[in-house]
Amino acid sequence: MKKSDANIERRIEDTIVALDHIKKASPRPFLYARIKARMDSKKVMQESFYISPFLRYATICMIILMASINLLTASQFLGQSTIPESINSDLEELTKEYYSEVITIDNLENYLNE
Amino acid sequence: MDSLGDNNIISGLKKGDESSFQLLIELYQDKVYNTCLGFVRNESDADDLTQEVFIEVFLKINTFRGDASISTWLYRIAVNKSLEFIRKQKRKKRFGFLKSLFENEDMPDTSLKNNNHPGIQLEMKELAEILFEALDKLPVNQKTAFTLHKIEGLSYKEISKVMGKSNSSIESILHRAKVGLRKLLSEYYKNV
Numbered sequence: 001m002k003k004s005d006a007n008i009e010r011r012i013e014d015t016i017v018a019l020d021h022i023k024k025a026s027p028r029p030f031l032y033a034r035i036k037a038r039m040d041s042k043k044v045m046q047e048s049f050y051i052s053p054f055l056r057y058a059t060i061c062m063i064i065l066m067a068s069i070n071l072l073t074a075s076q077f078l079g080q081s082t083i084p085e086s087i088n089s090d091l092e093e094l095t096k097e098y099y100s101e102v103i104t105i106d107n108l109e110n111y112l113n114e
Numbered sequence: 115m116d117s118l119g120d121n122n123i124i125s126g127l128k129k130g131d132e133s134s135f136q137l138l139i140e141l142y143q144d145k146v147y148n149t150c151l152g153f154v155r156n157e158s159d160a161d162d163l164t165q166e167v168f169i170e171v172f173l174k175i176n177t178f179r180g181d182a183s184i185s186t187w188l189y190r191i192a193v194n195k196s197l198e199f200i201r202k203q204k205r206k207k208r209f210g211f212l213k214s215l216f217e218n219e220d221m222p223d224t225s226l227k228n229n230n231h232p233g234i235q236l237e238m239k240e241l242a243e244i245l246f247e248a249l250d251k252l253p254v255n256q257k258t259a260f261t262l263h264k265i266e267g268l269s270y271k272e273i274s275k276v277m278g279k280s281n282s283s284i285e286s287i288l289h290r291a292k293v294g295l296r297k298l299l300s301e302y303y304k305n306v
Contacts, residue, residue, distance in 0.1 A: 016299070
């Protein structure tokens, strides 16, 4: 092994053990008070409601369902005319059957004389 | 803390008892703080994350089934929160870089304020910085296992519980982490 290789090997060893005697640290004082303040400011109880997976998915499903129903209803209203096609054709047939002639101003006199 | 004491704390927390919550914080704050500090290496960020860990415990205590000990659960939350924080910081850094390219602005300082661990001895600071940089280049599971083992001093068994893996797989992960670190450090020292 070359001298430089041995040197690198030694430095690697020194680096790997650099964390061996690491000292434990402590958080800043009054951690509980700070956590409480943070929880109060964030209204954690409300958050827990929204975080609950069941409620979250149930709400999303409900919104999707309501939006789908709205869309379906809207598309039905937009798709149909004021008088449906079938009713229109029925009216025409009835008119033809009972009123064979169309009464206009021109033939009104003839119609009355008859 | 014995399991009986832990059980009392858990049942108290489930009832919404504030003194149980206070006791939990007093007992485990150092463990949680040091775990977070091991990952983010910044006192202020670690303090914030510690608070978030305990808030999550308070909110999710009803989902705690008791399969693992409360300390394992706390470690798990602390690790996840820390890794999530690092991911967010990296994302911010990338976004800041892109923004600075398009808007011709100076890049905001969103980098991880690394290597500011208060527990590292002064004469070891330089070496620790080199090691932390190499550690950040390892895959997440290797980095997690190495950090829990070296900084938090957890045994293989405890790490296996925190990471949800078998003892032998933790041994293998730690072995790969050490090999990876040696390789990265060797490249580093060859280029210096």
